[in-house]
Amino acid sequence: MSFPTSTFRAIGLALALTGASAAVTNVAMARDSKAMMLPVDGTPLVANTASGKVAFSIEVADDGTERERGLMFRKDMPDDRGMLFVFEASRPVGFWMKNTPMPLDMVFIRADGTVASIQQAEPFSEAVVSTPAPIRFVLELKAGTAARRGLKEGDRLSHPVIDAVSR
Numbered sequence: 001m002s003f004p005t006s007t008f009r010a011i012g013l014a015l016a017l018t019g020a021s022a023a024v025t026n027v028a029m030a031r032d033s034k035a036m037m038l039p040v041d042g043t044p045l046v047a048n049t050a051s052g053k054v055a056f057s058i059e060v061a062d063d064g065t066e067r068e069r070g071l072m073f074r075k076d077m078p079d080d081r082g083m084l085f086v087f088e089a090s091r092p093v094g095f096w097m098k099n100t101p102m103p104l105d106m107v108f109i110r111a112d113g114t115v116a117s118i119q120q121a122e123p124f125s126e127a128v129v130s131t132p133a134p135i136r137f138v139l140e141l142k143a144g145t146a147a148r149r150g151l152k153e154g155d156r157l158s159h160p161v162i163d164a165v166s167r
Contacts, residue, residue: 033099035073038066038083045084045139045159049150055080056141060161062086071140072099079145085138086161093138094130097121103143107151111136113166115155118146136165 038059047054057080061067067085071077087093090111097104104121108131120143121129139157146152 033073035071035075036066036069040081041084041159043160045082045157045162047149047151048156048158049152050155051150054149054151056082056139058082058084058139058159060084060086062161070095070100071102071104073101075101077102077142079142082139082141082145084159084161085140087136090134090136092130092132093135094128095121095138096128097123097125100124105141105143105146107139107141107146107157108133108135109137109139109157109162110134111165113137113157113162115151115153115157117153118151137162 038061040057041060044055045058047056057078059081061070061083062085067087070085071083085093093108095106100121101123103123106119106121106129108116108119110116110133116133116135117131119129119131121140137157
């Protein structure tokens, strides 16, 4: 079977955005439909918004396997909970929602802890959600949480993991 060149370009773009290892582990993850549950970090992530400070309990995904798995297969999580994805260096990043049944807000965060953009991600979508700006962290929240809690572009987020980089 042959594929059009555009198919290979699309695959190459997806791999560049999400990391080549994601394609390798995708087949195994499709067979293993159990949600990953990371421990909740002892220190809340705090967002300094125009209306005051907002705290989130977070799980920290700071290695390749955890970042690849993320919130896949999660059907729900508390409104004050999120998952913080930590990257080794600032770079353009992209996410997709394959195997993720819960709609999400994706908060793209610069190395200095400021919010670069907030984008919505639809359940089970294979569309890549990304930002062209170099990003060091991504905070995933239940859809609508960012707006309800007053989180906006330019707000500063604080957590020991972020603060260690932003100094």
